Amino acid sequence: MLTKKKTAILVLALAMCIGVASAALLQYYGKIISTVDVKQAIYLDGHLYNIPVEESFTATPGDIIWKPHYLESKANVPIEMMFDTKITNSSGLPDGDGIIVTYSTAILQQIGTGVAQWSTGTTRKGAYSVKLTTVTTDDIARAYVPFGATTLAEIGRVSFWTYVTHADNQWVRPWVGIYLHKNPGVTLEQWFADYYAGSPNVFYIQAEPCYTDGYSSDFDVWQYWDSEGQHPLKWESLEGPDYPYGAPTLQQYINGDAMSIIYDETAFASREYGTLYVVGIKFQAGYGGTWANFQGYVDDVTIGNEPWDLELFPEDTSFTLQPGERLDFYIKYEFATNITPDVYTITTEVQPT
């Protein structure tokens, strides 16, 4: 009979045998070591996450200041993110009283009693549209998208949707205007300064939907307006005749054909417009015609081949960038008239959600 000691020795010997047998078998056929340099998925103004984008400006109480920025996705999957804002005073303490910061893809402007505001009530695409209202003919309400270094030929095309609920003049619709300049990087303020100075560098075209073939004056329906297609928008120019029904298409301005489209002995263009730089594009209610008691919406804009959806991005609310998408947006800094004078630091973070 085996004693305990003998049993232990036997078990140990068996274990050693197993060990010898295992060592003779391969644990793996091959090993692969892959090294990958991974960069961040989303870039703000092309910066790395640890290199802040800094801008400084002087504001007076009551000012509204817009600053352009862009986000770019390098990922090949949709990515959700959100804006986060922190405001501190010169003592470094949190102090956002009197400062409102918002983020959007267009600048809203209004003149007179015209009102341009972000709306969730009637939208065609995304969460927001721009609601435009005018009380009297002289009012203006618009969404404005600044450019600067992009030529009209590079843009090539503009389309948008409108939805009108009521207007004293059933024919009016939000329309589109494009400010153009011979020089790149011109702001709208500089464009107007050059215009009033009589500069030969200033150009402008606009298209009103009611002059489009097949136009319908129905209310309460989304309507599509395009610079191309079967019924393209007709564009009048600053230098051309006042004859919208026979005005050229956007493409005819770009390629110079508008130079040979003449009405009342005046050509619509003195040159091709394709190489002119786009200062900005506006979608507007008001000016010309009768705009009393107008209420309508603009949404689902396309500029060039890229969707330029008119959207507001509320803080702490996620939004999505598609693979490779670039999102141009504007930070709106709004300073109350009764704000305490100080040097404020406003920090915007774009955070993954």
Added chain:
Amino acid sequence: MDKRRVLKVPVAVLIVALASIIAYAVIQYYGQITTTVPVEQAVWVDGKRFNETITETLAPTYGGCTVYANHTLENRGDAEAKVKFALVNITDSKGTPVTDNTVSVTWLLEGNPIIQPLTIPAHATVNFTIAISFHYAIMPDTYTVIVQVEPYVP
């Protein structure tokens, strides 16, 4: 002392002695062959042996992206071989293990995830792909992924 016990000892010695004499009289074997066989491993990764680690640097990428590395498995044996793919570890540039699922590794065969174990027929070569996916919020860095192709043992 017991006489029988005294007698048993010489008898036993005598029996052993007789047995030895008989054994010496019988041939143990007619011949002996010593065979030496060099055995290589059955399955080769990228034509390399198990102890030849394959090191590769993939193209730079971005968070939210997946990179792919193509490799081959060749079964040089006469029997089919079952293999499994194992993730050894993932580390950042400081050598710190990445365990928060910001990096994920999958193995693909003709674009489809491999169902393990993978059977490789005798004398067959299969192409497989290592897909390394990075979370969109991953900290920019240089990441190292080590994987092994192992014999499948049920």
